[in-house]
Amino acid sequence: MHRTPRVAVIHYSRNGTVHALARAAAAGAEADGAQVRLLRVGGEHGTAPVHEDLLWADGMVLATPTYFGNIASPLKQFIEAASPLWREGALADRVVTGITTSNSPHGGRETTLLALYQSMYHWGALILPAGTTDGAFTAAGGNPYGVAAPADPDGVTDTVHQRAAQALGARLSRACARMARPPSGPLGPGGPSRVAVVCDPTEPGTRTLASALAEGAEKAGAEVRLLHTGSPHGATPADVEWADAVALGGPAFLGGLSPLLTRFLADCEPLRASGKLDGKAATGFVTAPQPHSGSESALLALYHAMHHWGAVIVPPGYTDPSITIAGGNPYGISHTTAHGPLPGRDVLAAAVFQGARLARVTARLRGPHHPDPVVRREPARPPAVR
Numbered sequence: 001m002h003r004t005p006r007v008a009v010i011h012y013s014r015n016g017t018v019h020a021l022a023r024a025a026a027a028g029a030e031a032d033g034a035q036v037r038l039l040r041v042g043g044e045h046g047t048a049p050v051h052e053d054l055l056w057a058d059g060m061v062l063a064t065p066t067y068f069g070n071i072a073s074p075l076k077q078f079i080e081a082a083s084p085l086w087r088e089g090a091l092a093d094r095v096v097t098g099i100t101t102s103n104s105p106h107g108g109r110e111t112t113l114l115a116l117y118q119s120m121y122h123w124g125a126l127i128l129p130a131g132t133t134d135g136a137f138t139a140a141g142g143n144p145y146g147v148a149a150p151a152d153p154d155g156v157t158d159t160v161h162q163r164a165a166q167a168l169g170a171r172l173s174r175a176c177a178r179m180a181r182p183p184s185g186p187l188g189p190g191g192p193s194r195v196a197v198v199c200d201p202t203e204p205g206t207r208t209l210a211s212a213l214a215e216g217a218e219k220a221g222a223e224v225r226l227l228h229t230g231s232p233h234g235a236t237p238a239d240v241e242w243a244d245a246v247a248l249g250g251p252a253f254l255g256g257l258s259p260l261l262t263r264f265l266a267d268c269e270p271l272r273a274s275g276k277l278d279g280k281a282a283t284g285f286v287t288a289p290q291p292h293s294g295s296e297s298a299l300l301a302l303y304h305a306m307h308h309w310g311a312v313i314v315p316p317g318y319t320d321p322s323i324t325i326a327g328g329n330p331y332g333i334s335h336t337t338a339h340g341p342l343p344g345r346d347v348l349a350a351a352v353f354q355g356a357r358l359a360r361v362t363a364r365l366r367g368p369h370h371p372d373p374v375v376r377r378e379p380a381r382p383p384a385v386r
C-alpha cells in the first residue's frame with residue numbers, strides 16, 4: 001500500500017522573498033500529491049518547525065536567504081538544535097533540496113545551497129539537487145544545486161522563479177513518494193538494482209576500496225559492475241547509462257577529482273545533456289596522501305558534479321558505526337595512503353557498508369521496471385501561488 005509522501009518546507013525569511021518561494025515549492029509538492037507542512041523558522045505559533053516535523057517528513061525543502069554566502073543563522077540554529085535526532089540516527093535517508101535568495105546574482109547563492117547540503121551529508125540525508133532536469137530550472141538561471149532567486153525588499157518573486165520553486169517541490173515529492181513505499185526486500189520492486197563502481201585505478205588503495213564497495217553492493221542484492229577508468233576495456237558511459245546507481249572514486253588531486261575521473265565525467269557529458277543521468281543514485285570514495293590533504297574536498301567536488309547530473313547523492317553520513325571507526329568522513333569513505341598503500345580492516349568495513357547502503361537506498365528509490373530512481377512523470381498543474 002502506498003502512503004502519501006510527506007514534505008516539510010522549512011524556511012527562514014526576513015523580508016518575505018524566501019517565504020514566497022517556499023510557498024511555491026509547497027504548492028508544487030502538494031499538486032504532485034504530497035502532504036505538505038509549510039514551516040517558517042521564527043514564525044507564529046503553529047507554523048514554526050519543531051523536531052517532530054523532521055521525524056514526520058520523508059523529505060524537506062530547506063530555504064534560506066543568502067547571508068554572507070551562507071545559511072542564515074536562524075535556520076542554521078534550527079538544524080543544529082536537531083542534533084539529538086541526528087545522534088540517534090533518526091534523520092538519515094530524508095530527501096532534501098534547497099532554495100535561496102540574495103541581492104547580488106553572484107553574491108553567494110551557489111555557496112549557500114552547497115552549505116545547506118554540507119550539513120545534510122552529516123545527517124546521512126539523500127541530497128536531491130535541481131540538476132538541469134526541468135526547463136523551469138534553466139529558465140530561472142540554470143542553477144543545478146537548487147533554486148536561487150533575486151531578493152526583493154517587498155518579498156515579491158517573479159513567475160519564472162515561482163515556477164522553478166514549484167518544479168523543485170514536485171521533484172522532491174516524487175522522490176519522497178518512492179522512499180515512502182513500504183520496503184519490498186533487498187532487491188527492490190523491479191528486480192536487482194544495478195550498481196556501477198567506477199574507479200581511477202592509479203592507486204592500489206583506491207582499487208581496494210572499489211572492490212569493497214562492490215562487495216557491499218553485491219551482498220545487498222545488487223547486480224554490480226566493478227570498472228576502472230582509462231583502460232581499453234574499462235568503464236564507458238554506457239555502463240553509467242546501464243546503472244541505477246554509481247559509486248565513483250579515485251585519488252584526490254589538488255583537493256579535487258583525479259584527472260582520469262574528470263576525463264570519465266567529461267565522456268559522460270552527452271548522457272547528462274540528454275537527461276539520462278537524472279535521478280541516478282551516486283556516492284563517492286577517495287584516497288589522499290595525508291589525513292587532511294583533500295579527502296573531504298575531493299568528495300565534495302565529485303558531488304558538485306553530481307548536482308549537475310541531477311543525481312540523488314547518497315552519502316554514508318554517520319548511519320553506521322563503521323563510518324566513525326574508519327575516521328568519521330560522512331561524505332564518503334577515504335583512505336590515507338601515508339598509513340600504507342592499502343586500507344586496513346576498519347576502512348574496508350566502512351567501504352563495504354557504503355556499497356551496501358547505496359544498493360539498499362537505490363532499491364527503495366527505484367520504481368518497478370523503471371531504471372530511473374526519480375521517475376519523470378507529467379507534473380500536475382500546480383495550484384496558483386497565493
Ligand SMILES: Cc1cc2nc3c(=O)[nH]c(=O)nc-3n(C[C@H](O)[C@H](O)[C@H](O)COP(=O)(O)O)c2cc1C
Nearest residue numbers: 013014015016017018065068069101102103104107
Ligand atoms: C546579514 C546579511 C548578510 C547578507 N549577505 C548577502 C550576501 O552574501 N550576498 C548577497 O547577495 N546578499 C546578501 N544579503 C542580502 C540577503 O540575501 C537578502 O536580504 C535576502 O535574500 C532577502 O530574503 P528575504 O526577503 O526572505 O528576507 C545579506 C543580508 C543580510 C541581512
